[in-house]
Amino acid sequence: MGLLSQGSPLDWEQTKKHADHVRKHGILQFLNIYNKVKDRQKDVLKWGDEVEFMLAEMDDKNEKVQLVLNGKDVLETLQEKGENINPNHPTLWRPEYGSYMIEGTPGQPYGGTMSEFNTVEDNMGKRRREASSVLNKDETLLTITSFPRLGCPGFTKPEYKPTPVEKGVSKSLFFPDEAINSHPRFSTLTRNIRHRRGEKVVINVQIFKDKNTPSPFVEVFPEDDGEAARAALPNHIYMDAMGFGMGNCCLQVTFQACSINEARYLYDQLATFCPIVMALSAASPFYRGYVSDNDCRWGVISASVDDRTREERGLEPLKNNKFRIHKSRYDSIDSYLSCCGEKYNDIELTKDEDIYKQLLDAGIDKLLAQHIAHLFIRDPLSLFQEKIHLDDDNESDHFENIQSTNWQTMRFKPPPPNSDIGWRVEFRPMEVQLTDFENSAYVVFIVLLTRVILSYKLDFLIPLSKVDENMKVAQKRNALREGMFYFRKDVFKGCNPVLDPPSTALNGVESEVNDGEEFTLMSIDTIVNGKEGVFQGLIPMLNCYLENMEVDVDTRCTILNYLKLIKKRASGELMTMAKWMREFVAKHPEYKQDSVITDKINYDLLRKCDRIAKGEEKCPELIGDPVNRGK
Numbered sequence: 001m002g003l004l005s006q007g008s009p010l011d012w013e014q015t016k017k018h019a020d021h022v023r024k025h026g027i028l029q030f031l032n033i034y035n036k037v038k039d040r041q042k043d044v045l046k047w048g049d050e051v052e053f054m055l056a057e058m059d060d061k062n063e064k065v066q067l068v069l070n071g072k073d074v075l076e077t078l079q080e081k082g083e084n085i086n087p088n089h090p091t092l093w094r095p096e097y098g099s100y101m102i103e104g105t106p107g108q109p110y111g112g113t114m115s116e117f118n119t120v121e122d123n124m125g126k127r128r129r130e131a132s133s134v135l136n137k138d139e140t141l142l143t144i145t146s147f148p149r150l151g152c153p154g155f156t157k158p159e160y161k162p163t164p165v166e167k168g169v170s171k172s173l174f175f176p177d178e179a180i181n182s183h184p185r186f187s188t189l190t191r192n193i194r195h196r197r198g199e200k201v202v203i204n205v206q207i208f209k210d211k212n213t214p215s216p217f218v219e220v221f222p223e224d225d226g227e228a229a230r231a232a233l234p235n236h237i238y239m240d241a242m243g244f245g246m247g248n249c250c251l252q253v254t255f256q257a258c259s260i261n262e263a264r265y266l267y268d269q270l271a272t273f274c275p276i277v278m279a280l281s282a283a284s285p286f287y288r289g290y291v292s293d294n295d296c297r298w299g300v301i302s303a304s305v306d307d308r309t310r311e312e313r314g315l316e317p318l319k320n321n322k323f324r325i326h327k328s329r330y331d332s333i334d335s336y337l338s339c340c341g342e343k344y345n346d347i348e349l350t351k352d353e354d355i356y357k358q359l360l361d362a363g364i365d366k367l368l369a370q371h372i373a374h375l376f377i378r379d380p381l382s383l384f385q386e387k388i389h390l391d392d393d394n395e396s397d398h399f400e401n402i403q404s405t406n407w408q409t410m411r412f413k414p415p416p417p418n419s420d421i422g423w424r425v426e427f428r429p430m431e432v433q434l435t436d437f438e439n440s441a442y443v444v445f446i447v448l449l450t451r452v453i454l455s456y457k458l459d460f461l462i463p464l465s466k467v468d469e470n471m472k473v474a475q476k477r478n479a480l481r482e483g484m485f486y487f488r489k490d491v492f493k494g495c496n497p498v499l500d501p502p503s504t505a506l507n508g509v510e511s512e513v514n515d516g517e518e519f520t521l522m523s524i525d526t527i528v529n530g531k532e533g534v535f536q537g538l539i540p541m542l543n544c545y546l547e548n549m550e551v552d553v554d555t556r557c558t559i560l561n562y563l564k565l566i567k568k569r570a571s572g573e574l575m576t577m578a579k580w581m582r583e584f585v586a587k588h589p590e591y592k593q594d595s596v597i598t599d600k601i602n603y604d605l606l607r608k609c610d611r612i613a614k615g616e617e618k619c620p621e622l623i624g625d626p627v628n629r630g631k
């Protein structure tokens, strides 16, 4: 989850004093990087995935699953056995927000050849086996997006009581501070978000009303000092800590583009897919022991790190703050970056005008300048005493500080200073899937999509306000089957993204955006599989691309298997993880149609998940019957 510095973290009052310093030097650091590498061309395609894991203990005797808070030890062991002794080790391990989480990536990025697609699943399998091999007996590694009983009494091992009234980090009624990674970055972020906001974060997720769910559904919290009672909405599952969001797992993909303009083009194009692919990957229906009415984690994380003050949220007139800010730091993107995107930038973009001007004066084009000036309306949230004064020519920590706490659906990543890494974009909305097969399928699907977009110079752009509407629809229960999404009809006919420098292209794009002509509402099935007379479908496009590529038989077979999964998920022939979990719970003998996930239900569900993930049990309704490739 971003930059990890060592040292003494500053509290919010101190951090705030340095906010302008961090922004000022962050911008200088960005400009230094930009000026050095803006003309870099011909970087080759490289890409990599990130899988986040939870560590859990299956207590078969008591039929209970707990999250094990030993991520730090597991991580250290993995690093000692891996990257620390072998620079070519095939896996890399990083900390994540929860002390029950770790994150694994391939040791080296994948390259641009088709045969690399045949190694993804193998590498994910290696990660799973490698990490599993250092766990204690009865412990296991889960790739689930949200732990159904996160925040319920005794959900961790060892068990800890939350400390709402004492000097806690989260001050949560439900989520103990011990479940936060002990690296100071994570607790500092948590505390400073709360302090900056002026109150605890508030997460309200609509509850799924089943036959016996109390109506209205209203909870009473015995340890509440009044804050929860004010914040909790009726008929919602109330949560009050960063851990409820950042303690969830996802699947991300990062691409290195050949140039800055290609990166900007990809950033924009992929942004339109974020809601679609998120709904396709929906895997998080349960929160704090209840069945919710959402299938995806996005809104929960968004609220869990929302550090905006009441003024910034528009609840009070601006007095002490500079900006009215429309979204949380964790949210969908607010502006397109490529020349093709400019005419679709139709949402209000709050930006720091001084920074914007400074960037324009330094020769940065309008679209990039406003993007950076928008990210930089935020304050730094965690700062280390030892890291205040930096060498702006050779370091980028202040830039990264702001950049890496803008957790948007897409991230545009300048190269680190003095590295041979190129301009990159990160695709961030996907929920993590149960098996390596599914995770590989989603990752390969996205990477192939970028190949097709670049090769055929496709244009999927629609107004950003429509992408935002799609984001809302995408998270709802069963959005995959029931949701309708704005999508472009003719993707061959848009702006021709001849990766021109934006400065020349700024005046060149004149055609009017005409509602109802360029885009229309489609189901995910139509978008993915196509529908006569409406849209040709992504999978048919990818198949066409594949037919024209030299691919060895084995790799082709692997890819087709992946695309089959995506195709069948989109058509509803296979379930999403979210739907599958819902059905499991609904049919569970202990389930009382009251939206409650008991320890026993949780245990049976995750036991089954674990067996499926380990290949001990099949799950055709979720995964189909992929040919076992003996990997």
Ligand code: GLU
Pocket (backbone or CB within 6 Å): 001, 002, 052, 246, 247, 248, 249, 250, 297, 301, 407, 428
């Ligand atoms: N776990 C977060 C999510 O589910 C992402 C954290 C990160 O940026 O690595 O979106």
Ligand code: MG
Pocket (backbone or CB within 6 Å): 001, 002, 050, 052, 096, 103
């Ligand atoms: Mg991560």
